[in-house]
Amino acid sequence: MRTAHQLTVENDGIADTLTLTRGISRAEVISEICAHLEPYQTGEKPITGETVIAKDLTIDSLAIMDMVMELEDRFDVSIPMSVIAEIHTVDQLADTIRDLRTQA
Amino acid sequence: MGLFDRHAGLLEAYRDVRTTGYDPFQIRMERVLSPTKAIINGRETLLVGTNNYFGLTFDPSCMEAAIEAIRAEGTGTTGSRIANGSYSEHVALEKEIAEFYGKKHCMVFTTGYQANLGVIATLAGQGDFLLIDADSHASIYDACKMTQAEVVRFKHNDPTSLEARLRRLGDKPGNRVVVLEGIYSMLGDSAPLREFVDVCKKYGAYVLIDEAHSLGALGEHGRGLCEKAGVLDDCHFIVGTFSKTLGAIGGYCVSDDPDFDILRVTVRSYMFTASLPPSIVASVRQALRVVKARPELRTQLWDNVATLYDGLKAQGFTLGPEHGPVVGVHLPDRMTAIGFWRAMLDAGIYVNVAVPPATPNGVSLLRCSLCAVHTKEQLDHMVEVMTGIGRQFGVLPDKQLRAAGAR
Numbered sequence: 048m049r050t051a052h053q054l055t056v057e058n059d060g061i062a063d064t065l066t067l068t069r070g071i072s073r074a075e076v077i078s079e080i081c082a083h084l085e086p087y088q089t090g091e092k093p094i095t096g097e098t099v100i101a102k103d104l105t106i107d108s109l110a111i112m113d114m115v116m117e118l119e120d121r122f123d124v125s126i127p128m129s130v131i132a133e134i135h136t137v138d139q140l141a142d143t144i145r146d147l148r149t150q151a
Numbered sequence: 152m153g154l155f156d157r158h159a160g161l162l163e164a165y166r167d168v169r170t171t172g173y174d175p176f177q178i179r180m181e182r183v184l185s186p187t188k189a190i191i192n193g194r195e196t197l198l199v200g201t202n203n204y205f206g207l208t209f210d211p212s213c214m215e216a217a218i219e220a221i222r223a224e225g226t227g228t229t230g231s232r233i234a235n236g237s238y239s240e241h242v243a244l245e246k247e248i249a250e251f252y253g254k255k256h257c258m259v260f261t262t263g264y265q266a267n268l269g270v271i272a273t274l275a276g277q278g279d280f281l282l283i284d285a286d287s288h289a290s291i292y293d294a295c296k297m298t299q300a301e302v303v304r305f306k307h308n309d310p311t312s313l314e315a316r317l318r319r320l321g322d323k324p325g326n327r328v329v330v331l332e333g334i335y336s337m338l339g340d341s342a343p344l345r346e347f348v349d350v351c352k353k354y355g356a357y358v359l360i361d362e363a364h365s366l367g368a369l370g371e372h373g374r375g376l377c378e379k380a381g382v383l384d385d386c387h388f389i390v391g392t393f394s395k396t397l398g399a400i401g402g403y404c405v406s407d408d409p410d411f412d413i414l415r416v417t418v419r420s421y422m423f424t425a426s427l428p429p430s431i432v433a434s435v436r437q438a439l440r441v442v443k444a445r446p447e448l449r450t451q452l453w454d455n456v457a458t459l460y461d462g463l464k465a466q467g468f469t470l471g472p473e474h475g476p477v478v479g480v481h482l483p484d485r486m487t488a489i490g491f492w493r494a495m496l497d498a499g500i501y502v503n504v505a506v507p508p509a510t511p512n513g514v515s516l517l518r519c520s521l522c523a524v525h526t527k528e529q530l531d532h533m534v535e536v537m538t539g540i541g542r543q544f545g546v547l548p549d550k551q552l553r554a555a556g557a558r
């Protein structure tokens with residue numbers, strides 16, 4: 048199966064619409080991540096882009112990896128484990144997903 | 152920061168566990184009497200948590216073979232095979248395991264952990280892709296820390312999830328190595344291997360399968376899930392252990408790859424650790440003969456699985472998804488699991504307790520593993536004991552309530 052992005056190269060006519068399906072707003076990615084993290088929120092402090100996932104929340108490392116697997120399928124990207132290990136904040140996770148989507 | 156500060160969370164959890172009175176991670180078998188009995192805390196205890204699937208730890212022929220080998224060749228090899236050389240028994244064992252699977256090559260390791268660690272980390276190198284099941288054994292996860300390859304997890308036992316990840320790799324250069332297990336060690340469930348193999352074929356991925364818990368248990372000849380699913384030829388690398396069905400210690404990897412032997416000078420967990428002692432090699436060779444000669448042990452094992460699994464299920468326990476030589480009993484939380492485990496030990500039954508982070512999805516489990524030589528009476532008794540404790544702990548509905556609800 049080809050990805051939408053590969054199709055943009057080959058089918059000039061519909062390139063614009065397909066590129067758009069691949070591109071996705073940062074806000075959308077962040078809101079999806081926050082939805083996954085909500086159950087692990089502690090106290091009143093809201094989850095934001097700066098939230099440090101493993102530290103500010105009650106989520107353990109295995110649950111983080113499971114959440115990443117869900118996000119991978121939602122956004123059709125794969126995040127290598129070594130990259131996950133370097134991600135600390137919600138913003139970083141969102142940016143990684145967006146970068147991978149444009150590379151695909 | 153103190154050296155142990157980073158373990159503060161774990162220390163606290165461990166302290167909680169110990170408040171129950173016994174420490175499940177430091178159980179002392181005062182005396183082991185047989186594959187199914189030991190003295191623990193001064194009382195004779197039924198063992199249902201030792202991975203001793205065929206009960207071969209006390210098989211007289213295996214014991215004799217080991218004793219004989221010690222007399223003939225001494226207690227240890229005192230070094231690795233590349234330094235101290237191979238004993239002819241090491242070579243003979245490798246030949247016999249290769250023949251057992253109908254594969255060309257076999258390498259024997261000092262443990263199954265080291266086999267997974269070294270083989271997986273070496274097979275997938277820089278520029279390659281390693282795809283592992285989310286519920287993989289620690290030895291597979293540790294290999295992922297050592298490899299230079301890019302590692303991606305897919306959802307447990309989900310070929311569609313694997314396929315999505317292989318598809319996303321597109322036409323990037325690099326080998327794809329997919330790691331699976333025959334039977335998963337916590338819940339006793341098997342991989343949908345045929346579907347996985349189809350996906351791997353479609354994307355040109357290599358398949359490595361760890362048959363640690365399925366050797367002897369699955370397949371017409373006990374070769375494992377790859378035999379049962381009819382895909383022996385499509386599994387490029389099969390890893391296994393001598394520490395469960397074969398009743399000793401050690402690990403192996405078999406393959407048809409013509410260049411397989413290069414692993415002997417590249418896999419560090421093979422090169423830089425002492426090889427198996429003669430006694431172990433001898434008992435394992437004999438145990439493999441027993442597995443081939445006594446298929447009835449497999450039948451007995453599965454009969455016992457049915458007795459325990461169906462018995463617990465009928466009482467209302469939540470279990471792993473299918474019959475398996477490991478039966479995982481779900482409990483609501485860590486402290487209930489530990490309390491339940493302790494109550495069973497007080498009643499003379501030993502199982503494993505498995506709590507996060509060692510378990511998938513944060514579940515708390517009693518992990519029971521069956522043995523071909525458990526008797527039906529022992530297992531019926533175990534179901535009865537667990538039912539009583541289950542009611543007492545509120546894990547199972549009270550008897551009266553059950554009766555009322557049935558009306």
Ligand SMILES: Cc1ncc(COP(=O)(O)O)c(C=O)c1O
Pocket residue numbers: 262263264265267288290332336361363364391392393394400401402
């Ligand atoms: C799935 C799996 N692979 C590998 C191993 C390691 O086996 P060994 O005891 O030979 O190191 C185990 C046992 O703990 C296991 O459960």
